[in-house]
Amino acid sequence: xxxxVNKLAFDGGWQYAPAPESTxxxxxDERYGxxxxxxxxxxxxxxxxDTVNPATEERLSQVALATEADVDRAVAAARKAYEGxxxxxxxxxRGKYVYRIARILQERAREFAVIESLDGGKPIRESRDVDIPxxxxxxxxxxxxxxxxxxxxxxxxxxxxGVAGQVIPWNFPLLMAAWKLAPALxxxxxxVLKPAETTPLTALKLAEVVRDAGLPPGVVNIVTGAGxxxxxxxxxxxxxxxxxxxxxxxxxxxxxxxAGTGKKYTLELGGKAANVIFADAAIDQAVEGIVNGxxxxxxxxxxxxxxxxxxxxxxxxxxxxxxxRMATLxxxxxxxxxxxxxxxxxxxxxxxxxxxxxxGVDEGAEMFQASCPTPDRGYWCRPTIFxxxxxxxxxxQEEIFGPVLAIQTFRTLEEGIAKANNTPYGLSGGVWxxxxxxxxxxxxxxxxxxVWANTFNKFDPTSPFGGYKESxxxxxxxxxxxxAYLSLES
Amino acid sequence: xSAALRPQRGQLPDLSRVxxxxxxxxxxxxxxxxxxxxxxxxxxxxxxLVLSMIDLTTLEGQDTPGKVRQLCQKAIHLxxxxxxxPTVAAVCVYPTxxxxxxxxxxxxxxxxxxxxxxxxxxxxxxxVKLDDTKAAVDAGADEIDMVISRGAFLQGxxxxxxxxxxxxxxxxxxxxxxVILETGELSTxxxxxxxxxxxxxxGADFIKTSTGKIQPAATMxxxxxxxxxxxxxxxxTGRMIGMKxxxxxxxxxLAIHYLVMLRETLGTAWMTxxxxxxxxxxxxxxxxxxxxxxxxxxxxxxxxxxxx
Numbered sequence: 001x002x003x004x005v006n007k008l009a010f011d012g013g014w015q016y017a018p019a020p021e022s023t024x025x026x027x028x029d030e031r032y033g034x035x036x037x038x039x040x041x042x043x044x045x046x047x048x049x050d051t052v053n054p055a056t057e058e059r060l061s062q063v064a065l066a067t068e069a070d071v072d073r074a075v076a077a078a079r080k081a082y083e084g085x086x087x088x089x090x091x092x093x094r095g096k097y098v099y100r101i102a103r104i105l106q107e108r109a110r111e112f113a114v115i116e117s118l119d120g121g122k123p124i125r126e127s128r129d130v131d132i133p134x135x136x137x138x139x140x141x142x143x144x145x146x147x148x149x150x151x152x153x154x155x156x157x158x159x160x161x162g163v164a165g166q167v168i169p170w171n172f173p174l175l176m177a178a179w180k181l182a183p184a185l186x187x188x189x190x191x192v193l194k195p196a197e198t199t200p201l202t203a204l205k206l207a208e209v210v211r212d213a214g215l216p217p218g219v220v221n222i223v224t225g226a227g228x229x230x231x232x233x234x235x236x237x238x239x240x241x242x243x244x245x246x247x248x249x250x251x252x253x254x255x256x257x258x259a260g261t262g263k264k265y266t267l268e269l270g271g272k273a274a275n276v277i278f279a280d281a282a283i284d285q286a287v288e289g290i291v292n293g294x295x296x297x298x299x300x301x302x303x304x305x306x307x308x309x310x311x312x313x314x315x316x317x318x319x320x321x322x323x324x325r326m327a328t329l330x331x332x333x334x335x336x337x338x339x340x341x342x343x344x345x346x347x348x349x350x351x352x353x354x355x356x357x358x359x360g361v362d363e364g365a366e367m368f369q370a371s372c373p374t375p376d377r378g379y380w381c382r383p384t385i386f387x388x389x390x391x392x393x394x395x396x397q398e399e400i401f402g403p404v405l406a407i408q409t410f411r412t413l414e415e416g417i418a419k420a421n422n423t424p425y426g427l428s429g430g431v432w433x434x435x436x437x438x439x440x441x442x443x444x445x446x447x448x449x450x451v452w453a454n455t456f457n458k459f460d461p462t463s464p465f466g467g468y469k470e471s472x473x474x475x476x477x478x479x480x481x482x483x484a485y486l487s488l489e490s
Numbered sequence: 491x492s493a494a495l496r497p498q499r500g501q502l503p504d505l506s507r508v509x510x511x512x513x514x515x516x517x518x519x520x521x522x523x524x525x526x527x528x529x530x531x532x533x534x535x536x537x538x539l540v541l542s543m544i545d546l547t548t549l550e551g552q553d554t555p556g557k558v559r560q561l562c563q564k565a566i567h568l569x570x571x572x573x574x575x576p577t578v579a580a581v582c583v584y585p586t587x588x589x590x591x592x593x594x595x596x597x598x599x600x601x602x603x604x605x606x607x608x609x610x611x612x613x614x615x616x617x618v619k620l621d622d623t624k625a626a627v628d629a630g631a632d633e634i635d636m637v638i639s640r641g642a643f644l645q646g647x648x649x650x651x652x653x654x655x656x657x658x659x660x661x662x663x664x665x666x667x668x669v670i671l672e673t674g675e676l677s678t679x680x681x682x683x684x685x686x687x688x689x690x691x692x693g694a695d696f697i698k699t700s701t702g703k704i705q706p707a708a709t710m711x712x713x714x715x716x717x718x719x720x721x722x723x724x725x726x727t728g729r730m731i732g733m734k735x736x737x738x739x740x741x742x743x744l745a746i747h748y749l750v751m752l753r754e755t756l757g758t759a760w761m762t763x764x765x766x767x768x769x770x771x772x773x774x775x776x777x778x779x780x781x782x783x784x785x786x787x788x789x790x791x792x793x794x795x796x797x798x
Contacts, residue, residue, distance in 0.1 A: 006728050008721065013758035014539065014749070017532035125525055284718045285515025320725070328754040337527040434510040454512055 010327040011371075019337040021124045026114045028201060031062040034070055034224065035207035037077035038217025044069040049226075051200055054121035055334050055343040055378040063200045066223035068232045071192065074221040075238040078163040078190040081218030087160055087188045095146030098185050100213040101206075102139030105132065105178075108209070112202055116174055117334040119201040121343030121379070122297050124335050134459055135178035138477075141461035142182035145482055149187065152479055158486040160188030161264060162240035165233040167254075168203075169246045170196035170345050171300040171401075177203050179476050180243050181220065182461075187485040189241065190219045194233050197226040198346045231257070239263060241485065245302070248399075248425075248470050255473075266474030266484045268302065268466060270399040271427030274420035275305030275456060276442065278413075279314045281432035285454070287321045290405070293430060293456040295329065295341055295383050299403035300349070302471075303428035305456050307396060308385075308407045309416055315409045319387060326370040326383050333375070341403060344379040353381050353402035360386045360395040365406070391422060399425070413438065417445045426468030430456045449475070499653040503691040509722075511679040511715055520710040523751045533746070534784050537777050540745045541568060542576035543763045545603055545734065547771050548583060548798075549610075549702065555590045558583055560798045562594035569778045569795060572785070578774065579763035580633060584609070585622060588629035603633035603668070607658060610672070610701035612637035616654060623661040634658070635668040637701060640675045643685060651685075652692045659693035668696035668734055673712045674704040682712055686719035696732035702769065707737025710751060717755040730759065736769025742780040745773060 031048060033040040043064035050059045066074075086094070105112065109132045116127040149158040164184045168176035173195055184191050195203035203222050210220045223229055227250075234242045235257045244254050245268040258265050275293045277286045293305025310318045334342035344350040361367055365386040374380035385405045389396050396406045410416040420429055420442075429451040431442040439453045449466045452458060459465070464480035466472055474484050528536055546565050548557060558581075565578045580601035583591050591602045604626035608614035614622075623634055636658050642650040659667050669689040673682050689697050697716055700707035713735045720731045733752070739745055745768060752766055760766055775795045783789050 006725050008724075008757035009759055010753075010757045013761050014535055014753060015532060016526060016528060017530045019527035019529050129525070280510065282510040282512035282515060284509065285512040285519070288515055288519050324721075324757075327757075337525070434512075454515065 008324055010324070016330070016338045018333070020333065021114060021335045021337055023114055023118070023335070026111050028061050028115065028118070032064060032200070032204045032224070034064045034066050034074070035204065035220070035222040036070070036074045037221065038211065040207070043067065049197065051119060051198065053118050054345055055375070057377055060118060061201060063204070063224045066194075066225040066229045066232075070223055071229065071232040071236055074192045074223050075163060075165075075236050077218035078192050078221055079238055081216055082160075082162055082190040085216040086190050086219050089188075091147035091149065091188070094188060095143045095186065097213055097215050098139055098143035098146060098182060101209055102136045102143060104209045104213055105136040105139065109133065109136070112174060112205060114335065115205060116202050117342065120170060120173055120199045121334050121345050123339040123342040124337055125339065126297060131172055131175045134461070135175045138175075138178040138182045138461045142186040146186040149482070149486065152482055153488055155490070157489045158187070159489060161485060161487055162189060163238060164189045164191050164241040164243060164485065165236060165239035166191060166193045166243045167230040167233060167246065168193065168195055170199040171297060171302070173199040174202040174206060176245050177206055179245075183476070183481045184243075184485050185219065187482060189485050192221045192223060192233055192239070194223050194225065194230050197224070200224045234258065237261075241265065243484070244268070251472065264484065266466070266476060267472045268476060269427075269470060269472040270425055271302045271304065271467065271471050272307055272397065272399050272423045272425045273303055273305050273428040273430065273448065274307045274309050274423075274446070275430035276416050276420055276432065277308065277310040277314070277318060278416075278431070278433040278435075278438060279311040280434045282434060282454070283314060283317060283321065286432040287318060287325055289430060289432060289454070289456045290318075290322055291325055291329070294405040295403050296457050298341055298344055298381070300345055300401055301457065303450065303457065305428070305430050306400060306405060308405055309410050309419055310407065311416070312409045312411050319385075319407060322385065323368060326385070329370055329372060329383055331370070331372045331374050331380060331382060341383060344381050344402065347379055349401065350379040350381060353400060353404060356395055356398070356400045356402070356404060357384060360389070360393070360404075360406075363389070363393045363395060365389045365393060365395065391419060397423065413441065417442065421445075421447050424470040427471035428452070497656045497659065497691060497693040499656050500649065501691070502649050502652045503687055505648060505684055505687065508684050508687050511683050513679050513711070516679060516711045516714055520714055520751070523710065523754065524747050526747070526750045528746050528750070534781065536746045536749050537742060537781050537784070538576055539749065539761065540742065540768065540777050541774060542579060543767050544578040544774055545580045545582045545736070545767045545769045546578045546774060547581070547702070547736075547769055549605060553584060553587060555587070557798070558587045558590045559594045562591055564774070564796060564798045565595065565600050566598050568774060572778070572781060575781075579767055582635065582769065585626035585629065585631070588626050588631045592630040601632040602630060603635055604629070604631035605635045605701075607636040609635070609637055610703040612639050613641075616657060619654070620657060620661045623658050627661070627663055627665050631665055633666040633668060634662050635670055635698060637670045637672060638685065638689065640672055643676070643681070648688055652688055655689055655692035655694065666695040667693060668698045668732070669694035670698045670701055670736075671716075672701055672704055673699045674706045679711065679715050682715045683719050686716045687723070690719070690723045690731050694731060696734050696767070698734040698736055698769065700737040700769075702737030708735035708739055708769075710747065713748065714751055714755065717752065721756055730765060732765045732767065733760070734767040734769055739768055739770050740772045741776045742773075745777065
């Protein structure tokens with residue numbers, strides 16, 4: 001059979017005209033200070049750094065660079081707020097503040113979505129439909145727990161820990177801030193939060209929300225900066241609890257820094273999830289799941305399904321359909337409502353991804369990229385798949401954190417499980433099959449914090465999230481997420 | 491199609507190889523199509539394409555020759571005050587009205603489609619269905635819209651359904667055969683997929699969702715499953731099969747979302763009236779209203795558009 005003849009064509013013909021989301025309703029200040037003790041303040045060192053729009057390489061704003069002195073001030077403000085109003089407040093009152101944050105976020109959802117896309121490069125469809133609604137949902141969910149902690153732990157007394165030092169990544173800036181702040185505040189802790197240096201804007205906008213919600217000064221402090229600032233936050237002696245989401249390398253450093261200090265910690269680190277497709281799966285929906293698993297948020301997702309394990313008898317079909325699907329993905333302006341894949345978050349990250357693309361080819365894998373056009377300026381990477389890869393290849397073993405999928409095949413369920421688990425990571429996994437029994441086998445055997453069945457990248461505030469092995473320590477979300485911000489006494 | 495390739499009775503495809511369908515996944519994919527934002531020039535182009543793909547339909551027991559002639563006039567003159575409009579693809583009527591429609595359309599390149607095979611229930615012996623089909627073809631129908639025997643399908647008698655379609659196809663001669671699955675009675679998307687495969691292997695030129703007489707009629711999830719079946723059939727055999735969602739698509743926005751779904755599932759080759767149709771009676775006027783709005787910036791009242 002001549003496969004050329006049977007190929008579908010997706011080029012030309014009727015095209016979608018640009019449909020840009022309006023930015024009229026959004027204001028971004030020229031410059032942002034540090035949010036300490038309820039107000040924006042100049043950094044002690046007087047230094048600022050640029051935050052750029054990765055889709056245009058243009059500067060969006062200047063953001064204060066927090067030094068150790070600033071972190072000292074932030075921790076002191078958080079301590080004072082903790083000792084003062086916050087830990088002594090009636091839990092139901094505390095809950096009201098958290099609810100208020102959730103409601104203001106909902107009211108300002110469009111503005112937050114646009115800023116998230118401007119600063120981080122993610123498509124507006126995702127920031128609008130996923131990031132912002134989920135962030136609000138986390139605040140709503142944990143607000144509800146504030147006055148019910150005694151029911152969460154029957155027969156024990158749940159007490160807050162004190163000051164939480166939180167460092168979050170650039171892939172889901174506001175959502176990660178919500179994951180960190182919501183349970184901490186609901187449990188009665190105060191917070192010093194450091195957003196990522198490439199995406200600080202929505203956290204600073206969140207500071208405005210915190211202020212508008214009338215939270216007592218010092219309950220939430222937001223300090224901006226790069227690795228040094230983050231290091232100052234987590235190693236500060238006044239911090240009782242460390243929460244970090246980011247790379248495994250930094251996670252290791254944090255674990256060393258907190259060792260022996262008595263600080264509680266949760267670390268949510270890297271991943272190299274296997275998305276396992278069985279021959280009896282609903283193939284078309286599985287293909288959609290592959291796309292959602294690896295191309296969601298440009299693949300900047302710690303739980304991305306970056307390894308595809310597909311059962312041999314359907315491998316050719318799955319790969320062919322995946323290529324057709326990739327032909328319809330639209331890469332470009334993050335603010336266009338039809339964009340599927342936005343800009344890579346930073347030049348540095350683009351460089352890292354490109355080095356892996358080269359490595360994959362050098363390792364002998366076959367690379368296929370969607371043929372879509374990309375803009376001239378900005379940081380872009382076409383959706384990419386590698387076939388003919390081996391378990392020993394680095395593109396199979398290492399986290400790339402980009403829209404790059406490594407495809408392998410397997411014959412038996414046992415081989416599928418063995419390959420899925422043959423990784424130092426264990427954050428997430430996916431299984432696609434029409435058989436319920438197979439789903440249970442897989443979810444029991446795959447060593448990962450989350451295993452999705454016939455879906456991928458689904459998040460809900462009520463569901464715990466976290467990793468095995470090098471993917472992290474502790475859980476966030478749900479009832480489990482509360483425990484990370486409490487000490488339990490009998 | 492050469493005689494050798496013509497489907498023979500008893501040549502049932504291996505339905506155990508038909509892939510499973512996950513309903514939740516289908517709905518999520520459809521939701522993605524519906525987030526596509528189609529504006530300005532892209533919208534105008536889409537609206538015109540929609541018009542050109544319409545099978546303008548009247549299928550009522552109370553239809554009269556006069557009503558059918560009116561419909562044919564509308565098919566030719568959609569809205570003459572607006573220049574540059576296409577005509578619809580076809581008019582769709584009962585067999586007794588085929589001759590009337592044929593005469594009314596005269597030399598215009600608008601096809602006459604006729605429902606047949608004891609439409610809409612299909613509850614008649616094969617001989618009656620074949621006679622019904624032949625009568626429509628003899629009266630000049632260019633396209634036959636048949637219904638499958640849903641009862642037999644749900645009983646698992648796939649061989650019967652297959653043979654019946656193959657026999658009707660033979661009776662169609664040169665007329666194009668659209669096979670109506672009546673998905674509203676098939677209950678699961680797995681059944682929709684299986685029935686699609688069956689119909690295509692049995693000789694369908696088009697597969698069609700619904701008669702319009704049963705609720706739900708066409709839906710985006712059902713249509714997506716059928717489009718995916720068409721794609722796989724094309725991959726397997728190299729043959730293109732057309733798609734016709736019918737019933738329930740009455741506004742422009744929804745119709746445009748169907749085009750988005752078509753484009754992203756089957757690609758550009760199917761984006762013509764030759765391969766995609768909307769079975770609809772009230773869609774055309776809504777599209778015309780939207781085109782008027784795009785041209786002038788204001789909506790006109792429905793009174794400015796002829797009913798039929």
